[in-house]
Amino acid sequence: MGLSVSIQFASTHTGTRDLHMRHDAPAQQPCSCTAPESIPNKESIPNKESIPNKESIPDNEAKPNKELTPDKKAIPNKELIPDKESIPNKESIPNNNSSVSQLDARIDTRGASLSAEAHFSKTGHYVFQKSKYTCSTIIEGNIPEQAKRHGYVVKNYPHANIDQSTGFYEWSSRDKYTSTIAVEEIDEELLAKIKEYIPHIWSAYWPFSPDYRNPCRVEPGKAHCLPYFHILTGAKSGSTDFWYSLQQHPMLFTTHKEPHWWTRDKKHSIKLYEKSFGHFQECIEKGKDPNNHNYVTGDSSTSSLWDNHLTIEWSEEKGLGKYPTVLLADIIRALTPNARIIFLLRNPIERLYSDYYYIYGGRSAQSFDALVKKYLNIFNDCLKREDERTCAYRLNRGNAGNSIFVGLYMIYVRDWLRRFPLEQVLFLRSDDWFKGQKPDMLLKTYHFLDIDVTKDEMRDILTIDTLKITIGKENVLRSSGRKKKNPMLPSTRQLLEKFYEPSNRALVELTGNDGFLWKD
Numbered sequence: 001m002g003l004s005v006s007i008q009f010a011s012t013h014t015g016t017r018d019l020h021m022r023h024d025a026p027a028q029q030p031c032s033c034t035a036p037e038s039i040p041n042k043e044s045i046p047n048k049e050s051i052p053n054k055e056s057i058p059d060n061e062a063k064p065n066k067e068l069t070p071d072k073k074a075i076p077n078k079e080l081i082p083d084k085e086s087i088p089n090k091e092s093i094p095n096n097n098s099s100v101s102q103l104d105a106r107i108d109t110r111g112a113s114l115s116a117e118a119h120f121s122k123t124g125h126y127v128f129q130k131s132k133y134t135c136s137t138i139i140e141g142n143i144p145e146q147a148k149r150h151g152y153v154v155k156n157y158p159h160a161n162i163d164q165s166t167g168f169y170e171w172s173s174r175d176k177y178t179s180t181i182a183v184e185e186i187d188e189e190l191l192a193k194i195k196e197y198i199p200h201i202w203s204a205y206w207p208f209s210p211d212y213r214n215p216c217r218v219e220p221g222k223a224h225c226l227p228y229f230h231i232l233t234g235a236k237s238g239s240t241d242f243w244y245s246l247q248q249h250p251m252l253f254t255t256h257k258e259p260h261w262w263t264r265d266k267k268h269s270i271k272l273y274e275k276s277f278g279h280f281q282e283c284i285e286k287g288k289d290p291n292n293h294n295y296v297t298g299d300s301s302t303s304s305l306w307d308n309h310l311t312i313e314w315s316e317e318k319g320l321g322k323y324p325t326v327l328l329a330d331i332i333r334a335l336t337p338n339a340r341i342i343f344l345l346r347n348p349i350e351r352l353y354s355d356y357y358y359i360y361g362g363r364s365a366q367s368f369d370a371l372v373k374k375y376l377n378i379f380n381d382c383l384k385r386e387d388e389r390t391c392a393y394r395l396n397r398g399n400a401g402n403s404i405f406v407g408l409y410m411i412y413v414r415d416w417l418r419r420f421p422l423e424q425v426l427f428l429r430s431d432d433w434f435k436g437q438k439p440d441m442l443l444k445t446y447h448f449l450d451i452d453v454t455k456d457e458m459r460d461i462l463t464i465d466t467l468k469i470t471i472g473k474e475n476v477l478r479s480s481g482r483k484k485k486n487p488m489l490p491s492t493r494q495l496l497e498k499f500y501e502p503s504n505r506a507l508v509e510l511t512g513n514d515g516f517l518w519k520d
Helices: 109-114 116-120 188-197 199-205 239-246 278-286 309-318 328-335 348-360 365-383 388-395 400-407 409-417 430-434 438-448 455-463 473-480 490-511
Strands: 009-011 017-019 101-103 106-108 216-219 222-225 229-232 340-345 425-429
Touching (some): 188 328, 199 328, 222 278, 229 239, 239 430, 340 409, 340 430, 348 365, 348 400, 348 490, 365 388, 365 490, 388 400, 388 409, 409 490, 425 430, 425 438, 425 490, 430 438, 438 455
Parallel strands (some): 229 340, 340 425
Antiparallel strands (some): 009 017, 101 106
16 A cells, blocks of 8 residues: 655744654545544645646656555545525625725725735744644654655755744844835726626635634634635746645645646636635634644645736626736735735746646657747737737736746736735745755745744755655656656757846846846
8 A cells, every 4th residue: 555644743832843654644634633643644635637737846856656645536525615605795805914904895005015014023933732633644653764855864954043942943034125016006996807707706705814824714613715825936847846845844734736726717616726725624613723823825826927818818808908907916915915925936948948848748859949939939929019018918828838938927026016015025946946955945935934943843844755745646657757858959048048038137136136047
């Protein structure tokens, strides 16, 4: 029988913690909220049918062992959400510590920008409390050898000191970004358009309960939750390993990595999205886990950064104004104004070539060159009639062949920054992750999410091979059949360098990090 393992660590105020493990646990079961030895494995594997654009394993990662992966058939299909008609239609603004003003259903994002420092100041430690009612997976034993990175010994830890009074890594100052992009108010007209586009979502999730860090509407016996953070990235950017490594911390409640609900589900079914949060919501509904108020969840769909074809189609059907009228960034900001946004960006040329090999199964460098020239010509033809932003969105409608436009990062980043203040944004390079900067990137991300980490927790997070124990069978099979890439033609690389250079330079100006020129 295969081994399914999800490691979670129970921290204490002294920085110590307990590691438990159980073998042959099911992939995911509803929280039983009983003694730890009867709690099932909470690892959740994305459903193949609901994720058309799956994130795959970075090229420089070891191939997973499919004998160690959970059985997808064990994933329950729980329908925890009542019929939307039975939910009262509350037109109120999210209030879970929100810094957005409520004035006749108007959303003033300027208030969020002004009070961001106060909202994000660190006031205390969220300590994971071990309890017999915990809904996190508690497994007994040591980390098995087959769940470790083969021959791997942790030598590098984050470049940060340990606070001797708490046992946690000391908090460093946040990255400082400079931007001329002003956070714009979502006015009444735009808010009305958003509500018309997804009216049932407002009635299902508003108002949020102020006692929970994660945005959740909690009523007696019912909970409806949205993500606390979003990882915005593209396919083949190493987000799978990053996501599951991040998820090893007990304060991050494991959910599906890529539901693609915002960009691929045309009806935006509440029941469909809440399958990703079903275990978390049920634990809140039980009300016994002492960590319920401090857990956070995320969404790492690789289409959220750039794919707006659903809102664009809706806007066109309505005959609404300048194209595109409503963006996913607008919707996320209106629903969850305090959401954290993490940009995980890879060298756009390398990402595109890797995505090409995944999509087309390893054709020649000459075939890739022809494809690049084809879509560059299409883009240049569009520029004769439209501006660059409009062409990027018009041509990039979820079609895998249009992947070249995903790498125009700054077009999409600019629109997200029009809605989210810089204090709620973190920029990371996938290339740094591939080059071994995993410890510092994880610590930076945890602190960005207001999550404390001990050195022992970091050691085991780095030791566990998440690609072996947390990825579904589909990803394992895709990885095992991956072909080695042939070198890209120098002439093709030159074309792409010229195409992406303006976007890359704009990223450097914004972040102050010349690594986004990708000269390394």
